[in-house]
Amino acid sequence: MSETFVQKVLRKRLGVESAQPGQIVTVKPDRLLMHDNASAIIEKVKSDIDRFGIVDPDLPVIVLDHVIPASDEKTAINHRRIREFVRKHGIRHFFDIGEGVCHQVMFEKGLVLPGDLVLGSDSHTCSYGAVNAFSTGIDRTEAAALLLTGETWLKVPHTMKIMLEGGLSKGVYAKDLVLTMIGTIHSDGASYRCIEFHGDIGGLSISDRFTISNMGVEMDSKGAVFPVDEVTREHLDTAGIEDVSPVWADPDANYWSVHEFDMGDVVPVVSAPHKVDNVKPVSELTGLHFDQCFLGTCTNGRHEDLKVAARILSGERVHPSTRLIIAPASRSELVKAMADGTISGLLEAGGVLLPPGCGPCLGAHQGVMAPGERTISTSNRNFKGRMGCKEAEIYLASPATVAATALRGELTDPIEVI
């Protein structure tokens, strides 16, 4: 019988004959991701853990990334509680402040592999579709229960097939592509469904794929997955992983819907306030002034992204009417960006460097805006209040568009400055 990617992943791990969309199954994930919210999660089940123990110290991955270094006493206490928990229970995969954003860390440490099933108490857990894993977000209570039992229920989702054709033009990036898809499919267009990417994906780097899978949840998908090819294998090699068991859909699998995107038609776009699917071509809004430009996050804070921005800004100055903030996605991406002069280029242009982590993305600290201000950001959400102030505006764009805008102080098509 022909199957989609997700049917096959679930059928194989359950050891059953078939997994049909709509069926409710009990699964044991390979990993359980938590970040600063691990503090709240372990508080919920503290006495239960003392009594029953952690089901498997190899299951949880905890990364401190959201508010780092601690911004006040409360966040410092949260971090301390997590460190104590990690020591007491011998949690094997713990990454303290400065290692990077949790999703980037999972991915670069090889903690997620093709065909894996990963659950995480963060909505952007869907990012690992980039490396052929079925991964999705859950809430804190469910993560707490998973620490005790190692299993939970899932409904086998239907799948949407997205055919990508051709290639991206100069000045157009994976971020423009995924924002274009979200503008078409809309923020609830993939609700309860998994997305598979097919077609001409060879030209998309692993970092591009990460950007795309990361934003799958902005269409409310349950996962957004790529097949394994040479590009994936090269990434896995770097992480020191050789033996993998990729999974992919059968050619005649049954899809909920099929969508086609000609990558050659994609232009630089922004997602305007206050919804991610409010997508507009940069050309419609050129000249719009921005007070702050932000490069970073799990969506677009990798070396490749910073390099694109540095190519535009090196030897130039950030426009005096705006400011540029940079938060690399991880320590290792930062080190790479230091080695080739990317970081010095951005700093000499006037950028402000923050530690590897989420930085201003969630509005808890660092780079919070004042009422009436406007930020252009490489992050994945522009909801009202997301960056800490509900009377401020957030526009989402590619690193190239953010850099071009930093250069001129107003929204600029990167093609004009590349």
Add this chain to the structure above:
Amino acid sequence: MRVWRYGDNVNTDMLFPGKYTYTCSKPEEIMPHLLEDLDPDFSSGVKKGDLLLVGSNFGCGSSREQPVLGLKHAGIEAIIGRSFARIFYRAAINQGLILIECPSAVDAYKDGDEVILDIGSGRIEIGGEEHRFPPLPDAVLAIRDSGGLLEYTRKRLEPRKG
């Protein structure tokens, strides 16, 4: 039943701003900020037994269970919506907060209509007109009947320890 009415795509930042996520996790800390950026009158006005009537994709965005904890604590009887975002839907099940997908009921409601909800038999009466919704799956009912996922999990672990 008193009804609080909201539109489509209400996201988690509107339900509970992200800036509080690492400093507020108990219901009493959550309450004052509940729906802060969506409806400043909500947290002081909400009463036990009230209903929320919402559009499509309610709760989209982050994995953030504080709004669910807050709404449950406030005594919200149920949320009736056109559709709910996936993580929010799961979070509600895990806290035993009832979500009902019933687009026709949402469309039919006019300000001031009387709403009568009968969860057991799967019906909602709006201004005298009846709307039906499908029963919840067994996996979900088992969690709800235990009073939430953690209670359900404890019940299952208990026999192991004897």
